[in-house]
Amino acid sequence: MADKEKWGGNMTVIAYESETVKKTSGVQTSEKRLYVSSLPTGTPALGSLVRNHWLIESMHWPLDFNLLQDRIKRKSAKAARNPDSIQRRVHSVFSICKVLRKKAV
Structure with a gap:
């Protein structure tokens, strides 16, 4: 990992799945987002x-x-x-x- 000191030794990848329903049409969508954090995994x-x-x-x-x-x-x-x-x-x-x-x- 580049610049490990800036992250305090921690790098957690968070996978977040969201489901939304459009009010006007009722169409349901699902989306997966990835985030990088310096917080420990067990946070x-x-x-x-x-x-x-x-x-x-x-x-x-x-x-x-x-x-x-x-x-x-x-x-x-x-x-x-x-x-x-x-x-x-x-x-x-x-x-x-x-x-x-x-x-x-």
């Missing part, structure tokens, strides 16, 4: 750690994909608050409009 609740990560990422991904949030250069933490707040509000409005548009059809 309790590795699955909870993965789920918590995706709770955050599922909010961040649309902001980055639709509004290119990661490409914005910020000079300070305080300067980042305003654009981030505005982008979250814009994303919320887009999400609401998308739901209303589907209901109108």
Whole structure:
């Protein structure tokens, strides 16, 4: 393993299987994801750690994909608050409009 010191001697591969059902069509999909962690294999609740990560990422991904949030250069933490707040509000409005548009059809 390269750079073993950075991992603290531990490297755990986590295989996580998820099943989802699309609400609109009822189609069920299954997906297997692999994660690499520096936590020991016997760490309790590795699955909870993965789920918590995706709770955050599922909010961040649309902001980055639709509004290119990661490409914005910020000079300070305080300067980042305003654009981030505005982008979250814009994303919320887009999400609401998308739901209303589907209901109108």
